[in-house]
Amino acid sequence: MRIRYHQPIPNFFKIENPINPLNSISDDVLNELNQLINEKDFFNASFSRLSEEFKNEWGIDWDNIIILKYKMSDDILTMEPSREKCVLEDKEFQEFGKKAFEIADYLRQKGFRADLIHPLDDAVSLRAIAMQSNDCIITRSNMCMFKEALNVGFFMIETSIENLPFKSENDMQWVEDFCSACGVCVDRCPENAFDEEGKFQRKLCTAHKEGCSKCVLLCPFYKRGYDKVKKRYERKQGVL
Ligand code: SF4
Ligand code: SF4
Known part of the structure; x- marks a missing residue:
């Protein structure tokens, strides 16, 4: 059985990019954006600022990325592998994809450039971009894990906004150990x-x-959650 899921998402944009996009977001608009992200059932957003070196490596000219993170349904995740499971995963992916367009439209309306990075673009690694946020880590099972959950799916918006709250250090490196x-x-x-x-x-x-x-289902990060695993790890290391 070989089932390809995550069909390409159609273009749902309703608003054009502004001709002269703004590059600075106020605290009020950033708060409004975060609120909208929550209302659309995403966990929240992480932000990647791409370095010149990174852009050269991947042949891209994007600078600022908003990562919209959603929790992949536990009900679907715990199903046995099947066509039905793949179809449901795809449906969930499509639904969040549509919401990601709505969030990008909101940014366009506010005067910023906002384009969705195609989630199936094989020319660039979305995980590599996610790692530039310093807000996630790749586990041994190759999951891109954020602190919110192990089973996180995401969409990315490339934007003209230069002053997003980028993180400069990754405090999840301990996961590798x-x-x-x-x-x-x-x-x-x-x-x-x-x-x-x-x-x-x-x-x-597969x-x-x-x-x-x-x-995923057997992983301590899925079973107990990031914070509990970290606490136990630190206790063992004698940090606490
Ligand atoms: S790494 Fe193995 S257990 Fe994990 S999803 Fe792939 S096939 Fe399944
Ligand atoms: S914590 Fe264990 S099960 Fe989870 S990804 Fe790391 S090695 Fe695999």
Whole structure:
């Protein structure tokens, strides 16, 4: 069974980009934006400021990225791999995609340039862009984890806004050490999608083709949540 999900999202823009886009957002409009993001059922937003080096590496000219994060449904995630599961995951993805257009339209209306980065654009890694936010980490099971949850999906808006609240340091690096001692995903993967050194092998993973979520469901970050895992880790390290 090979099922491709996440069909391309149609263009839902209702408002054109401004001819002379603004590049500074006021606190009031930023608060309004965050409120809108919550109203649309996203967790919240993270922000990536892309360096010249990063842009050259990927051949892009984007500077400022808003990452809209949503929680992938637990009800869908806990289903057995199946066509039905893939269809439901895609439906959820499409619904949040439509809302991401509405948020970008709001920004256009406020005078900013706002374009959605195509979620299926293979030429650029959305994860690499997400990592530039210093607000997430790639787990050993290759999930792009934010503190809010392990099962986070996201859309990205490229914008002219230069003064977003970018983070300059990533305080989630400890997860790499935690993962290297854990290895539950490596041991329990039904497809053996990890090499001899325990490194993830994308080609062998069936998450995006058949809807496997086993490693997510078994992961301590999914079961207990980021804060609890961190607290336990720090206690063990003698930090607390
Ligand atoms: S199961 Fe363990 S090793 Fe795998 S991603 Fe989760 S914490 Fe990391
Ligand atoms: S999603 Fe499934 S196949 Fe992919 S790494 Fe996790 S357990 Fe293995």
